[in-house]
Each structure stands twice: as structure tokens, then as C-alpha cells.
Amino acid sequence: AQSVTQLDSQVPVFEEAPVELRCNYSSSVSVYLFWYVQYPNQGLQLLLKYLSGSTLVESINGFEAEFNKSQTSFHLRKPSVHISDTAEYFCAVILTGGGNKLTFGTGTQLKVEL
Amino acid sequence: KAGVTQTPRYLIKTRGQQVTLSCSPISGHRSVSWYQQTPGQGLQFLFEYFSETQRNKGNFPGRFSGRQFSNSRSEMNVSTLELGDSALYLCASSWDSRANVLTFGAGSRLTVL
Numbered sequence: 001a002q003s004v005t006q007l008d009s010q011v012p013v014f015e016e017a018p019v020e021l022r023c024n025y026s027s028s029v030s031v032y033l034f035w036y037v038q039y040p041n042q043g044l045q046l047l048l049k050y051l052s053g054s055t056l057v058e059s060i061n062g063f064e065a066e067f068n069k070s071q072t073s074f075h076l077r078k079p080s081v082h083i084s085d086t087a088e089y090f091c092a093v094i095l096t097g098g099g100n101k102l103t104f105g106t107g108t109q110l111k112v113e114l
Numbered sequence: 115k116a117g118v119t120q121t122p123r124y125l126i127k128t129r130g131q132q133v134t135l136s137c138s139p140i141s142g143h144r145s146v147s148w149y150q151q152t153p154g155q156g157l158q159f160l161f162e163y164f165s166e167t168q169r170n171k172g173n174f175p176g177r178f179s180g181r182q183f184s185n186s187r188s189e190m191n192v193s194t195l196e197l198g199d200s201a202l203y204l205c206a207s208s209w210d211s212r213a214n215v216l217t218f219g220a221g222s223r224l225t226v227l
């Protein structure tokens with residue numbers, strides 16, 4: 001069975017500083033990888049995805065993630081965070097050919113401070 | 115284009131009661147999935163429906179059930195509620211059961227007293 005590990009439950013960072021949220025996965029078959037963001041009292045919003053092609057994927061608001069197959073990682077990075085990036089971030093996988101069943105990590109709370 | 119709509123947004127029930135939650139997917143989406151989010155267990159997959167058929171099921175007891183209608187709207191039902199069923203229930207839709215990209219609703223927050 002597949003699993004997703006987000007080692008950091010909380011990451012505090014000052015505004016305009018860079019940040020990296022770590023995600024590692026375990027699976028015996030190929031997976032698709034996702035990052036979702038959840039703001040307080042809201043559902044999940046897709047931040048970015050890796051399905052195939054270039055291993056570096058970017059979102060419209062400056063986040064990027066790189067799929068590293070050898071290290072089974074999909075870390076999320078942003079070179080300069082804003083106060084509005086404060087939220088919980090979830091890494092997730094879907095088995096290729098496995099329908100729409102997402103397996104989520106436990107989440108990382110990003111807190112951006114002034 | 116309207117997003118995924120979940121109703122009700124908040125509800126309070128007592129132990130032993132049952133509850134029905136509703137999800138209207140994005141127009142044209144035929145796959146609907148349900149997830150449970152709790153502080154202790156995180157986000158867990160409940161089930162997925164596509165064209166009125168259950169395609170996938172998570173590891174939840176039989177008290178949790180769902181269905182999908184011909185217009186792709188979905189409902190999930192929890193019978194004999196327990197305190198541990200208190201959670202945010204999230205619905206997600208996708209145009210196809212293999213599309214892999216899901217759009218989530220805002221969720222229904224259930225509190226069981």
C-alpha cells in the first residue's frame with residue numbers, strides 16, 4: 001500500500017523568507033503527486049500536480065515542487081513567502097490507474113510571521 | 115462555472131442518530147469522491163462514485179454509505195452516529211474516474227454530541 005510522509009507538522013517562517021515543505025512517499029507502483037492547500041474553515045485547493053513530463057512543476061502563485069523518483073520525494077518550495085501563504089499544506093498521491101483515490105500526508109501548517 | 119457545493123455546511127447530531135450529507139459536483143463532472151478529515155486521523159478516503167456506481171471504497175465500517183444519482187449529485191449517509199464520527203466531510207468531483215485531478219468542496223462539518 002502507498003503512504004505519504006510529511007515530517008514537519010509546523011513550519012514557522014518570516015515573510016519574504018524562502019520555505020521548503022517536505023514530502024516523501026512510498027509506493028510499489030507509479031504514482032501521481034499533488035500538493036493541496038487548506039485555509040481555515042475551507043476545503044482543499046489544488047496547488048500543483050505532477051502527472052508526467054517535466055519533474056519540476058510550478059503553481060501560479062510562486063510555489064514549485066520537484067518530483068525526485070530516486071528519493072521518492074516531492075518537496076514544495078517558495079523563494080519568498082507572503083503572510084497570505086499561511087495555511088495547511090497537504091501532500092498526496094494517487095496510484096497510476098488507481099482511479100481518484102487520494103492518499104494524503106498528515107499535513108504541514110505553514111505560519112508566516114511579520 | 116459553479117464549484118463543488120456541499121450541504122449542509124454545519125450540523126450537530128447526537129449519538130445514535132443518522133445523518134445525510136449532500137454534494138453537487140461541478141457541471142459535467144461524473145466522478146464524486148468523499149473524504150473524512152479529523153485531527154487525529156487526518157484525511158481519509160471514504161468512497162468514490164462514477165456514473166451511479168461505487169468504484170472504490172476506503173476502510174470504513176458499513177455505517178458509512180453513499181450513492182450517486184443520475185445527475186451526478188451524491189449523498190453520503192452515516193447511521194448510528196458515534197462521537198468519533200465528528201469530522202469535516204469533504205466531497206470532491208472530477209470529470210472522469212481516471213482524471214486524477216479533483217476539485218474539492220468547502221465541506222460539511224459534523225459534530226456528534
